[in-house]
Amino acid sequence: MGSVSPIRLPQFFPFQKKEVEIIFRASFVEARTLLYSQKFSTILVQDDGDGAGLEFLVEARNRQPMAPRLLMAEDLNESEVREGINRGQVFRFLRGVVSEREIWEQFESALQTHSLLVSRSQLLKESSHQNKQLEALTHSLEAMVEERTQFIEQSHGEEAEKLNRERQLIRLIKDLSTQTSFEEILVILRRELRKFHKIGDPILAFRHEGVKTLFWSFQSGTLKQSESTQHFEFPKTAQVPSSDFIIHFANHFGRPFAKTFVVPLELRLTSRLLGTQGEAILCIENSLSDKEMIPFVEFMADRMRPLSMVLDRVLLENQLSSFSYRWEKTFDGMRDPIAIVDIDYSVVRANRKFSDKFIQEKCYESFAGRNQICEGCPVANALKSGRPHTGQIQVDGRIYQVNSYPVLTEPGGRSTNVVNQYVDITQSRELYLRMLQNEKMGAIGMLAGNIAHELNNPLTGLRSLTQVLLQEVAEESTLHADLVEIEKAAGRSQRIIKNLLDFSKGENQPSENVSVDEIVERTLPMLKSAMRIHRIDVDLETMGVDVFVEPNLLQQVVFNIVNNACQAMKDAGQLRIRSYSDEHQVTLEIADTGPGIPEDIQRRIFEPFFTTKKEGHGTGLGLSMSRSIIEKFGGSIAFESVVPQGTCFKIILPRAKE
Amino acid sequence: MKVLIVDDEALVRRSLNRVFSSRGFEVLEASDGSKGLELWREFHPELIFLDVLMPGLSGPDVLREMGSERSGKVILMSAFAGEHHVETAQQMGADLFIPKPFEDIFAVVKVAEGLLL
Numbered sequence: 001m002g003s004v005s006p007i008r009l010p011q012f013f014p015f016q017k018k019e020v021e022i023i024f025r026a027s028f029v030e031a032r033t034l035l036y037s038q039k040f041s042t043i044l045v046q047d048d049g050d051g052a053g054l055e056f057l058v059e060a061r062n063r064q065p066m067a068p069r070l071l072m073a074e075d076l077n078e079s080e081v082r083e084g085i086n087r088g089q090v091f092r093f094l095r096g097v098v099s100e101r102e103i104w105e106q107f108e109s110a111l112q113t114h115s116l117l118v119s120r121s122q123l124l125k126e127s128s129h130q131n132k133q134l135e136a137l138t139h140s141l142e143a144m145v146e147e148r149t150q151f152i153e154q155s156h157g158e159e160a161e162k163l164n165r166e167r168q169l170i171r172l173i174k175d176l177s178t179q180t181s182f183e184e185i186l187v188i189l190r191r192e193l194r195k196f197h198k199i200g201d202p203i204l205a206f207r208h209e210g211v212k213t214l215f216w217s218f219q220s221g222t223l224k225q226s227e228s229t230q231h232f233e234f235p236k237t238a239q240v241p242s243s244d245f246i247i248h249f250a251n252h253f254g255r256p257f258a259k260t261f262v263v264p265l266e267l268r269l270t271s272r273l274l275g276t277q278g279e280a281i282l283c284i285e286n287s288l289s290d291k292e293m294i295p296f297v298e299f300m301a302d303r304m305r306p307l308s309m310v311l312d313r314v315l316l317e318n319q320l321s322s323f324s325y326r327w328e329k330t331f332d333g334m335r336d337p338i339a340i341v342d343i344d345y346s347v348v349r350a351n352r353k354f355s356d357k358f359i360q361e362k363c364y365e366s367f368a369g370r371n372q373i374c375e376g377c378p379v380a381n382a383l384k385s386g387r388p389h390t391g392q393i394q395v396d397g398r399i400y401q402v403n404s405y406p407v408l409t410e411p412g413g414r415s416t417n418v419v420n421q422y423v424d425i426t427q428s429r430e431l432y433l434r435m436l437q438n439e440k441m442g443a444i445g446m447l448a449g450n451i452a453h454e455l456n457n458p459l460t461g462l463r464s465l466t467q468v469l470l471q472e473v474a475e476e477s478t479l480h481a482d483l484v485e486i487e488k489a490a491g492r493s494q495r496i497i498k499n500l501l502d503f504s505k506g507e508n509q510p511s512e513n514v515s516v517d518e519i520v521e522r523t524l525p526m527l528k529s530a531m532r533i534h535r536i537d538v539d540l541e542t543m544g545v546d547v548f549v550e551p552n553l554l555q556q557v558v559f560n561i562v563n564n565a566c567q568a569m570k571d572a573g574q575l576r577i578r579s580y581s582d583e584h585q586v587t588l589e590i591a592d593t594g595p596g597i598p599e600d601i602q603r604r605i606f607e608p609f610f611t612t613k614k615e616g617h618g619t620g621l622g623l624s625m626s627r628s629i630i631e632k633f634g635g636s637i638a639f640e641s642v643v644p645q646g647t648c649f650k651i652i653l654p655r656a657k658e
Numbered sequence: 659m660k661v662l663i664v665d666d667e668a669l670v671r672r673s674l675n676r677v678f679s680s681r682g683f684e685v686l687e688a689s690d691g692s693k694g695l696e697l698w699r700e701f702h703p704e705l706i707f708l709d710v711l712m713p714g715l716s717g718p719d720v721l722r723e724m725g726s727e728r729s730g731k732v733i734l735m736s737a738f739a740g741e742h743h744v745e746t747a748q749q750m751g752a753d754l755f756i757p758k759p760f761e762d763i764f765a766v767v768k769v770a771e772g773l774l775l
Contacts, residue, residue, distance in 0.1 A: 460667070460670055
């Protein structure tokens with residue numbers, strides 16, 4: 001640098017605004033110490049041609065590489081420049097006479113380069129720091145991967161074993177899922193257990209509603225079911241149970257039990273669907289050592305769920321089938337016949353009451369013994385409308401109300417089946433008609449009362465006047481005899497009216513002691529017109545022998561049977577009425593000489609609504625009511641009939657207690 | 659002695675009339691209640707036969723009309739035996755109840771005469 005005069009910073013120098021300190025030294029020796037004590041942004045050397053400048057620059061390069069170096073010389077040859085570049089890495093050469101301005105420009109450029117270098121080196125430093133960190137991270141990751149790989153390799157064996165276990169379990173589940181009986185399930189379980197030696201056959205115990213305990217166990221190779229009413233607690237967890245527990249098994253099976261392992265089964269379906277708690281346990285006898293026990297317990301733990309599930313299902317199926325059996329029994333136990341009938345009137349199912357015989361295809365064949373649909377059958381209407389319908393059918397003299405309920409298997413669908421309930425309403429219909437009859441009799445009674453009043457007045461006068469006149473005429477005269485007849489006729493008329501009044505009384509009149517003969521005598525006058533063409537043969541022998549009855553009802557019975565007898569004889573015949581008694585009972589026989597009752601209807605004549613009379617001429621209730629009246633009095637009514645000689649009805653009544 | 663017979667049935671009146679007349683009674687006849695009441699007011703008979711069911715005033719109506727001024731024994735007669743019986747007849751103020759039809763008119767007259775003793 002030598003002797004350079006102080007330099008004024010020119011206007012255009014870009015660094016003038018920054019703090020730039022320029023230090024001048026005249027000799028390399030002086031300048032050299034600065035290289036060691038301060039940092040420079042750029043270094044300018046003026047070489048005198050002795051090569052010392054270059055040497056300084058080489059040193060400056062070593063000491064302060066970030067400061068671009070400028071070499072200024074009078075003359076520079078090619079080798080000097082090469083040396084300068086190669087050794088000193090000179091940034092710029094300034095040759096010959098250089099203007100001040102040029103020097104400043106070079107400085108500026110050198111300073112720019114310096115700051116570029118500085119920031120670049122900063123960047124480099126930073127990035128190298130980051131690199132180091134990254135490197136450390138990669139390193140630790142690598143270590144982890146390494147470790148992991150090692151672990152995976154190590155556990156691969158275990159995994160394979162685990163997989164194998166799963167596979168075995170899946171196979172077991174598959175096997176179990178298709179089984180429908182305890183036997184099949186227990187056989188599979190037994191096969192599974194075979195890989196453990198020293199293991200006995202499994203025993204399944206099941207309890208529902210806590211009453212009975214059911215056992216399924218292998219006995220000489222086949223599965224047997226047995227039951228016990230002894231109650232004992234089932235363990236709630238898988239365990240080797242105490243001897244207190246095993247004693248129940250020992251007692252039940254009548255043999256000692258070795259060490260056992262008990263697994264409770266979870267019966268979710270059974271409990272939920274049956275609404276009550278069901279319990280089941282598997283009991284496995286074994287003679288495993290404690291060490292062998294561990295894999296066995298694990299083995300069982302794996303299988304507990306699928307076993308529980310499948311046993312649960314089978315138990316439920318068992319219970320349900322016993323339920324459906326119970327349902328069947330329930331339906332069989334019902335009083336009314338019930339049948340499920342399809343759209344073609346074919347019987348799908350029926351209870352026992354429906355037909356005690358072999359059930360034929362069609363409902364009307366089975367139930368009514370017909371070969372066509374019963375009159376009044378509600379099935380067609382029920383199926384058509386999809387709503388319950390009711391109808392009345394007659395079968396063998398009995399009246400059934402048929403309630404037909406369509407069976408809908410899916411909502412909104414069409415039903416093709418109905419459930420038919422057959423209610424025998426014969427009796428209630430009979431009661432109804434008897435009530436009607438009672439009302440009818442009541443109306444007749446009312447009418448009779450009015451007529452009786454109207455007739456009794458003149459009859460009283462007639463009879464009384466006759467009695468007065470009888471006092472006044474001579475007893476031997478024909479007039480007296482005539483008057484006697486008039487008086488008798490009037491008296492008879494009065495009695496007929498009284499009988500009519502009695503006859504038309506309703507039911508539930510007080511019972512009284514009366515002789516059958518008296519009843520017959522009261523009744524016959526009312527049947528005069530019916531009897532008029534027939535010969536009447538009355539032979540009554542029980543006057544003074546009483547029966548305890550409601551007189552008007554017994555009168556109605558006598559009236560009915562005598563009336564029937566008269567109507568049975570189309571031509572003039574003989575009506576024979578006899579009464580006789582022994583020490584226990586009074587018998588009344590009413591016989592006609594009609595055509596007799598044909599054998600095919602003999603069985604049915606006491607059935608309500610059975611009649612051979614024309615429509616509107618009989619209710620078919622006369623004989624059935626007669627029978628129920630006589631039976632109410634503790635008696636019986638029967639008939640003998642020989643075609644074509646006639647019929648004899650025999651009414652037997654117990655004698656009244658003295 | 660006077661007897662009044664109130665009945666819409668002529669034969670009943672006639673037969674009773676014959677029996678009582680023959681026994682020396684003076685007999686009055688009425689075919690309905692109002693006429694009977696008139697006769698009763700006029701002649702004050704000792705014995706009155708009164709039918710229950712009659713057109714116009716019935717037997718019990720006549721009894722009510724008589725009220726407290728009543729004189730003579732009253733015999734109610736009815737063919738509707740179920741309708742009235744002795745007790746209700748007595749409640750209505752009758753002295754006797756005779757159901758119709760009579761079995762024997764002389765027995766009836768005898769009982770009626772018994773009331774006068």
